[in-house]
Amino acid sequence: xxxxxxxxxxxxxAGLKVSERFGxxxxxxxxxxxxxxxxxALLFGADVVRAxxxxxxxxxxxxxxxxxxxxxxxxxxxxxxxxxxxxxPAAPCTFLLTDDETCLEGWPRQRVVLVTPxxxxxxxxxxxxxxxxxxxxxxxxxxxQGRPPLSLPGxxxxxxxxxxxxxxxxxxxxxxxxxxxQEPATVGALDVLAWTNWKNxxxxxxxxxxxxxxxxxxxxxxxCVDGYVAVIYLDRNMPALAELVGSPRLSDDVFQTIExxxxxxxxxxxxxxxxxxxxxxxxxxxxxxxxGLPFSSVLxxxxxxxxxxxxxxxxxxxxxxxxxxxxxxxxxGLPLATFGGAP
Amino acid sequence: xxxxxxSGFRVIDLGIITAGASTSAxxxxxxxxxxxxxxxxYLDPFRSWSGRATSSAWWNESPQFKATxxxxxxxxxxxxxxxxxxxxxxxVAEADVVLENFRFGVxxxxxxxxxxxxxxxxxxxxxxxxxxxxxxxxASRVSYGSSLEASSGLSSLMRYPDGQPQxxxxxxxxxxxxxxxxxxxAILAALVDRERTKRGAFLDLSQRELTSFLIGxxxxxxxxxxxxxxxxxxxSPAVVNRTFLTSDDQWVAVTISSSAAERARLLLSSELDxxxxxxxxxxxxxxEAVRGLRxxxxxxxxxxxxxxxxxxxxxxxxxxxAAGEDGTTVKGLPLRLGEDDLQRxxxxxxxxxxxxxxxxxxxxxxxxxxDSLVGQGVxxxxxx
Numbered sequence: 001x002x003x004x005x006x007x008x009x010x011x012x013x014a015g016l017k018v019s020e021r022f023g024x025x026x027x028x029x030x031x032x033x034x035x036x037x038x039x040x041a042l043l044f045g046a047d048v049v050r051a052x053x054x055x056x057x058x059x060x061x062x063x064x065x066x067x068x069x070x071x072x073x074x075x076x077x078x079x080x081x082x083x084x085x086x087x088x089p090a091a092p093c094t095f096l097l098t099d100d101e102t103c104l105e106g107w108p109r110q111r112v113v114l115v116t117p118x119x120x121x122x123x124x125x126x127x128x129x130x131x132x133x134x135x136x137x138x139x140x141x142x143x144x145q146g147r148p149p150l151s152l153p154g155x156x157x158x159x160x161x162x163x164x165x166x167x168x169x170x171x172x173x174x175x176x177x178x179x180x181x182q183e184p185a186t187v188g189a190l191d192v193l194a195w196t197n198w199k200n201x202x203x204x205x206x207x208x209x210x211x212x213x214x215x216x217x218x219x220x221x222x223x224c225v226d227g228y229v230a231v232i233y234l235d236r237n238m239p240a241l242a243e244l245v246g247s248p249r250l251s252d253d254v255f256q257t258i259e260x261x262x263x264x265x266x267x268x269x270x271x272x273x274x275x276x277x278x279x280x281x282x283x284x285x286x287x288x289x290x291x292g293l294p295f296s297s298v299l300x301x302x303x304x305x306x307x308x309x310x311x312x313x314x315x316x317x318x319x320x321x322x323x324x325x326x327x328x329x330x331x332x333g334l335p336l337a338t339f340g341g342a343p
Numbered sequence: 344x345x346x347x348x349x350s351g352f353r354v355i356d357l358g359i360i361t362a363g364a365s366t367s368a369x370x371x372x373x374x375x376x377x378x379x380x381x382x383x384x385y386l387d388p389f390r391s392w393s394g395r396a397t398s399s400a401w402w403n404e405s406p407q408f409k410a411t412x413x414x415x416x417x418x419x420x421x422x423x424x425x426x427x428x429x430x431x432x433x434x435v436a437e438a439d440v441v442l443e444n445f446r447f448g449v450x451x452x453x454x455x456x457x458x459x460x461x462x463x464x465x466x467x468x469x470x471x472x473x474x475x476x477x478x479x480x481x482a483s484r485v486s487y488g489s490s491l492e493a494s495s496g497l498s499s500l501m502r503y504p505d506g507q508p509q510x511x512x513x514x515x516x517x518x519x520x521x522x523x524x525x526x527x528x529a530i531l532a533a534l535v536d537r538e539r540t541k542r543g544a545f546l547d548l549s550q551r552e553l554t555s556f557l558i559g560x561x562x563x564x565x566x567x568x569x570x571x572x573x574x575x576x577x578x579s580p581a582v583v584n585r586t587f588l589t590s591d592d593q594w595v596a597v598t599i600s601s602s603a604a605e606r607a608r609l610l611l612s613s614e615l616d617x618x619x620x621x622x623x624x625x626x627x628x629x630x631e632a633v634r635g636l637r638x639x640x641x642x643x644x645x646x647x648x649x650x651x652x653x654x655x656x657x658x659x660x661x662x663x664x665a666a667g668e669d670g671t672t673v674k675g676l677p678l679r680l681g682e683d684d685l686q687r688x689x690x691x692x693x694x695x696x697x698x699x700x701x702x703x704x705x706x707x708x709x710x711x712x713x714d715s716l717v718g719q720g721v722x723x724x725x726x727x
Contacts (some may be wrong), residue, residue, distance in 0.1 A: 042517035186679040200649040
């Protein structure tokens with residue numbers, strides 16, 4: 001059990017030692033990427049150290065805040081790890097996660113996952129979560145025409161790149177265990193983001209020409225009397241959708257194909273929105289479920305811990321007096337690690 | 344250049360659309376042998392995602408399928424037939440990983456659930472990717488990426504200050520993209536574990552849980568005090584962090600960190616409030632604004648529009664996308680091993696392309712046994 005009270009019934013990565021290290025050239029996106037990859041390693045059972053004095057960790061100033069004013073982001077990503085001045089020394093089963101090449105001294109490059117803002121952009125070109133989303137085309141997906149585009153919230157750029165950094169780390173460790181020839185790994189946050197945005201890249205050849213914020217998107221969020229629901233459906237759901245909103249008009253041929261719906265998108269959304277606006281979320285979702293419609297309630301983060309699905313799977317666990325998500329995976333039906341037990 | 348880091352591992356791929364098929368694609372790129380298994384009654388829906396092509400073999404034409412399933416082998420096997428199920432289990436006996444993202448209960452119905460698979464191969468790793476996880480009251484509920492953005496809490500954080508929650512919709516479906524990255528990492532962790540314990544595992548991966556995990560700091564903050572209100576932050580603190588419109592009507596993302604603030608003030612000849620920056624940006628074209636801001640150490644990028652995405656400098660994103668064998672654009676590998684990019688992408692399999700090789704070379708069937716199975720419709724190269 002470590003300082004944060006992490007118990008791991010099974011530790012697939014037991015014996016793996018991972019150091020997170022930052023230097024003068026570290027970036028905030030790089031810190032997030034390294035921190036997420038390290039968090040995954042920790043939750044899979046590795047020993048993870050953050051080679052830093054915690055009092056000087058800039059992440060301690062990152063939003064959002066906990067009631068005591070401390071950073072929830074720092075608590076989520078870093079406080080569960082062991083802090084010490086120096087990383088583990090380079091050795092078998094030991095790897096370094098860093099975003100600053102000046103931290104590589106003493107480390108064979110094939111034991112390092114190096115994170116960069118972008119694989120093929122000059123490192124001196126400054127980047128942020130927001131600018132990397134812009135460069136990857138992610139700021140033309142959500143929003144309203146004529147208003148500033150909306151971005152993915154929080155730290156999704158660093159988190160997404162962190163998932164790729166974890167793949168790199170696992171690949172290197174697996175190669176070592178099998179006695180293979182190890183190679184250095186490099187992850188570019190922009191490249192990972194652009195990879196996730198592949199549908200827009202293919203839009204011009206795939207027939208999905210409705211792209212960008214101005215596109216006529218069928219799926220949307222509708223208001224109910226007590227919150228919002230996500231209105232999601234496919235062609236085959238149209239009879240059910242017509243029944244749910246009580247509109248014979250939606251049974252017309254024109255609404256049975258995506259082309260017809262897109263051509264009449266304003267009318268379609270108006271019919272659905274009006275029909276849902278006077279009902280409660282529970283009422284709408286009960287009917288949607290009965291009719292096989294893949295609607296979903298829009299939850300606030302504060303509602304997530306009490307959601308029945310999460311409760312049943314013990315997804316939210318206690319970390320001292322706070323609640324946090326466990327690793328989003330069950331291994332042979334069980335969580336790998338918990339932070340001190342169920343809330 | 345092709346990668347061989349995890350060569351020697353065999354993955355039986357029942358993954359479809361993005362979440363499953365993209366996970367196995369990542370493993371294929373890293374060097375695993377991936378055998379995609381489809382059935383004559385159930386093709387990967389990506390084979391007709393934009394509607395059926397006009398050619399007679401429409402199932403082999405889809406850009407989405409080709410982009411996602413390159414570097415794989417492919418067989419078309421009727422799992423509903425006893426002989427097909429038997430062939431499948433023989434494949435599993437010689438495999439390391441089975442991966443699937445069918446609806447909850449489908450594997451059991453087909454008689455190939457984890458208990459069955461582990462009986463024929465106790466070292467097999469089964470990775471099940473689902474919307475809600477394989478247990479709980481909503482396990483059987485059908486969801487799509489944007490449903491999960493809503494139910495994970497992510498949508499609530501993605502809104503205008505005066506507006507309602509938003510979803511990314513069919514254009515992106517964020518949870519589908521990220522789950523394949525997480526699932527590939529989890530499968531590799533399971534292979535690490537198996538290397539040492541000699542035991543297989545059943546990995547139950549929930550896309551909804553992953554999406555909530557990726558706003559974990561918001562859940563921690565809101566659970567403690569309900570302080571997650573108003574505009575949710577995007578990235579670390581900055582003096583200015585938003586998008587601005589330029590004189591040529593382009594949106595430009597600008598982040599002025601505290602370390603760049605002084606030089607930015609000199610450049611703009613003003614204090615750094617949003618209004619002043621807005622005026623400065625609106626008075627010049629995007630390229631000029633970006634050039635000036637970067638010279639002052641400010642992070643600035645033009646927000647590339649979806650319909651201009653193909654104009655992005657291909658060198659900048661050569662690891663994200665590549666040209667497939669037939670020249671079509673395919674997904675790349677979002678990381679680099681060694682000094683060279685992964686550049687070799689074999690074409691996605693036409694339906695049943697590798698039936699014969701699988702039957703004869705992997706399973707050791709005779710020509711006549713294979714021909715008999717083809718005659719029975721167990722191995723096919725066209726949908727029913």
